[in-house]
Amino acid sequence: MRRREQVLESRIERIKRKLHALGDLRPGSLSKQYNVCGVEGCRCKASPPKKHGPYYQLSFTRKGKGTSRFVRREEVAIVRRQLQSYAKLRTLVDDWIDAAMELSTLRLEQQRQRGAAAPRSSART
Ligand SMILES: [Zn+2]
Numbered sequence: 001m002r003r004r005e006q007v008l009e010s011r012i013e014r015i016k017r018k019l020h021a022l023g024d025l026r027p028g029s030l031s032k033q034y035n036v037c038g039v040e041g042c043r044c045k046a047s048p049p050k051k052h053g054p055y056y057q058l059s060f061t062r063k064g065k066g067t068s069r070f071v072r073r074e075e076v077a078i079v080r081r082q083l084q085s086y087a088k089l090r091t092l093v094d095d096w097i098d099a100a101m102e103l104s105t106l107r108l109e110q111q112r113q114r115g116a117a118a119p120r121s122s123a124r125t
Helices: 002-020 073-124
Strands: 029-035 052-062 065-071
Touching (some): 002 073, 029 073, 052 073, 065 073
Antiparallel strands (some): 052 065
């Protein structure tokens, strides 16, 4: 049991180090869009149409509120990295919770065993 505890402790330490190393992050997802304009005779109304775009839209939900905004083409790569960092954050936190739950249960069991051992040792003395 002691060993399992150490395994879990070092797993949590590793997670913390990875969290510490995370760069800029943001929640959401990127989508690509093509639009049609209002200009008469524009290529976007030809047949076949050549629509304008792509435009990149970032959608995210924060505190129950959904929002979206456009992202400049030259900033798409940066935003993608930020989104990936956020995904990594969620995975790491989830792993931490799994390890922490098991570790907490182990500690409670140890506490209980110490509690159960105490009266017996006091009876012996
Ligand atoms: Zn057009």
